[in-house]
Amino acid sequence: MVTHPILIPLFPLASFIVITFFGKWFKEKSAWIAILASAASCFISLKAIAQVIHGTTFYQSFVWLTINQIPLEFGISIDPLAAMMLFVVTFVGTLIVIYSTGYMHDDLRYPRFFAYLSLFLFSMLGLVLSSTLVQMYLFWELVGLCSYFLIGFWFEKKSAAEAGRKAFITNRIGDIGFFLGIATFFYATRTVRFADIQPELIHAHAGSLVLSISALLLFCGAVGKSAQFPLHVWLPDAMEGPTPVSALIHAATMVAAGIYLVARLFPLFHALPHVSEVVAVIGTITAFGAAFFALTQLDIKKVLAYSTISQLGYMMAALGVGGMTAGAFHLMTHAFFKALLFLGAGSVIHGTGVQDMREMGGLRKSMPITFWTFAVATVAIAGIPPLSGFWSKDEILTSAFESDHLIIFWILIMTAAMTSFYMFRLFFLTFFGKTRSHSHPHESPLVMTIPLSILAIGSAVIGLPGSPWMHHWFQNFLSTHPEELHMNSFVMTISIATSVFGLAAAFMFYIINPAIPERFAKKNWFLYAASQNKLWIDEIYQATFIRWFKQIANIAFKFDAEVVDRTVNEVGLKTVLVSRIKNWVDQYIVDGLVNLTGWLTRKISAVLRLFQTGYIHNYLFVLLLGILIIVYSILNT
């Protein structure tokens, strides 16, 4: 049977349209439409992926515009990288849509939520399948829009509405860079097709300053979307949205779009070592900083949000040091375990009704399925073998180690230790110890726990295709020219040691002696405050960029009110005055002349009217007189 990859994004689009127009009518059933649509596109994707694995790549396109004889295409292409993303988006997406039916139960705008989810899936799949940069940019903006809709889904809450706005504006800063990047890239190379972006093309233009600038600008877009430092501030706030949204958009798929973009343009970055260094440094700073912030957060979703930023930083760093397959591999494993973590957190929030970890605790017994699946995800992200996170993280560390940037390697190792620590801290605080909750926690319904279980299995095994046990099959699948891949036992040992160290520290702090954290925080009060307040980055932005921006906006407003509006008003007033004069002239001079003519005519005709008596006799008499005068005058001549 022939596979039509074009159908993959069209199913969610159809679902979006149907739910938008008939959602009121379908009510609860609209969830089924969304589930069916995403399951259908998942099914087709799996078929397409199977064919990609066997060596066929899809490429269909048509010419959309022609600029200076250079065609701009619109089409879909599935190569191994796109196939991987396709798998993640449709598979995780379908599970999350199913989960949402349980989580969003009884929500006021239930159908609308599924409409948005479908629209998001459509945009994300369109982004993944894009064949040109321009097309990707279109879908890039669409996923940003969906993100905005879904963060502000509970817009009655002021904080949610503001978080949505913040996410949108922060992303916009990156997107401007992306757009300019596309333009400069087109200027430098005369193409925007991904298929054309090969090492040969880049080498032909290597050394061109414009190309380097365009690469930096394109990276800017990735920084915004993937919440890299310094544009990471929107992602923690995005947690105001419903938890399935956090899982799907702000952990598994959309935020990975930035990584996907850089991976897509990997030949470009790889050929420009200075730009690659920028990518690696930004990624490392993000990974480290976000892990540091995650250490002290009290809101369960905030911890996961910073963890996401940190892991995205990892991927970015991997791409920066040349480990394209490592970054993409981590993207996939991360999508699974982070979606699982978020859904698990959602299940906890659903069961207890709180988000603050201080009010949880001891949920192990009341929520067994959530507990076990969460345990799998925690172990996976902490990097303990043989779960998925270990393999992908190990790949990243190996590629960092083998590049020339040993500082990056050591920072990433420290980050790995912190990751392990904060994840187990979250885990222990939530599921162990005494119950601090005031309500009676209960296990979530089956529609929520089944996706959790499937994701747990996925998180456990998805790393194996990339492990040395399977001869790095996944990496060879992604890479066009097979790299020499081998295990580095030194890196592996350190990686395991740090993970276990983090686990042990968390165990010490939160299980054996819960008094330690407080003492520790008091002793290192500055570090604690810095982490708790996220290095005051939000405040710094507030005090600098946002304040400056507001001042500029104020000046612009004043200019608008004082100069533009005043001019307009003055012009208006003057016009009224001139009109008054014209009105007077019209009334008394023009109209006066016309009236005078009429008046004169009336006066003259009043005299003439006297001759018209209407009596036939008078007329005849006048006739007679006339004749007599004529006769008389004839006779006299």
Place this chain on the structure above:
Amino acid sequence: MSIPLTHLLVFTTLLFLVGLYGVLTRRNAVGILISIEIMLNAVNINFVAFGSTLKTSPDLGQVFVIFIIVLAAATAAVGLAIVLAIYRNQKTIYMDEIDLLKW
């Protein structure tokens, strides 16, 4: 013996004036028509009188008279028809009451 031309002219003038007086003073439309007939007849007599006296072309005056009689008959027919039509519309044949010309 023949009647002198002068007598005939005086007679026709008087007859014409009678007709004219009638046209100018009668209120009744039929009366006016009758007065017009009188005036026409005065003219007829004039034609015949001149025709028989001047002898340039003795039949010429009589031919005109025949024409005028025929014309007069036509005038009367049309005029009476108009009077009838006016009567149907205005319920009157008094000319001073018909003042549609100056309304």
